[in-house]
Amino acid sequence: EHRKRVFDVLNKPKTPTQLAKELDINLGYISNIIISLLDRKLIECLNPDEKRHRLYRRNSKGEKLFGEMKDLN
Template identity: 40%
Template sequence: MKEIEYVKKSEKRVNVLKSLDGEVKIPSEIAEDAQILQNHISKTLRQLREHGLIECINPEAKRGRLYRLTDKGKRIMGDLNG
C-alpha cells in the first residue's frame, strides 16, 4: 500500500502529520493539536514511526519525547496539501 493511502485511511494519522508539519512537539501537544485523546496518541505515533513518516529525536527520554516529520513524512504532507 502506498504511504499516502495508508495515511488517508485514518483521520488521526492525517491530523498528527499536520500537527507536526514544520514543528517538533511532545505527544501531549500533538494530541491537543490533532484532537486525539491522550491515551490514543501513543498508538498513532507508533504506527507512523513504523512507516517511517515521523521520528523521535530523543528516544532515550522517558518523558518529554520530541517528534518530527521525516523526509518521507514531509513528502506525504506535500501530497496531502497539494
C-alpha cells in the same frame, strides 16, 4: 481521520501531550498514532533517549508525502 490530523501538525517538534491538547485527542490514542507513523517511517523521534517528553516531527519521507497530499487538494 485522527492520524492525518496528527501528521498534519508534526511539521514542528511536539510531544504526545502537546498533540493531545492541541488536537483534543485522548493521549493513549495519540500514542497509538505515533507508533503507527513511526512504523511507516513518516515521523522521527528527536530525543529517543528520553523516557518522558519525547519530541516527534515529520522526517524527510513524511515531508515528501505531506507535500504530495497537499498537491492533491
